[in-house]
Amino acid sequence: MHELSIAASLVESVEQAARRAGAQRVTQVFLRLGALSGVAKDALLFGYDVATAGTLLEGSRLTIEDVAVVVHCDDCRRDVTLPGIQDFRCPVCGRPCAQIVAGRELEITGIEIEMADDVSLRAESA
Ligand SMILES: [Zn+2]
Structure with missing residues (x-):
């Protein structure tokens, strides 16, 4: 599936950026998707779930903004x-x-991450 490989490279570049930022986890990814990008949105969302398994992005949400x-x-x-x-x-x-x-866009416009510090704070208060 075309979208699965797109999702895989998307996840890879987000994970790299997240690691550089010192993130513990990625909770949300924002993507602009042009109508001419040749990517089927449903297939991409499915591919995203598959590609994020076992990465910093596991369980995160892919939020797609359609571009006319x-x-x-x-x-x-x-x-x-x-x-x-x-x-x-x-x-x-x-x-x-x-x-x-x-209309040809396939670009990540932002990511939401959790830092390691947040997690340890939560662990202490729990
Ligand atoms: Zn005209």
Whole structure:
């Protein structure tokens, strides 16, 4: 499955960043996913659960922000958001637009981590 390998590399880079930050655990990962990224969201979420097993990310949540396709229309002289990915014509004037401004994103925008200190504090109070 295509999405499983994407999830695996995503988990790997997040885990590296988390370790560098001295994190004990990653609780949430925020991802921007463009409509043209070629990634199926459900499959990615499933792949994420599989890929996080046994890592710092185990049990964490993947929060996906959908990014719509935005193209630049030369006639309208502005960026316009397309309603879908089937038709690359400007929804305002109907001109075919090939200049993609947004929609290909597959990027991590943030992670939520727990530091080792938090955990030891909790262990003491328990
Ligand atoms: Zn237009």
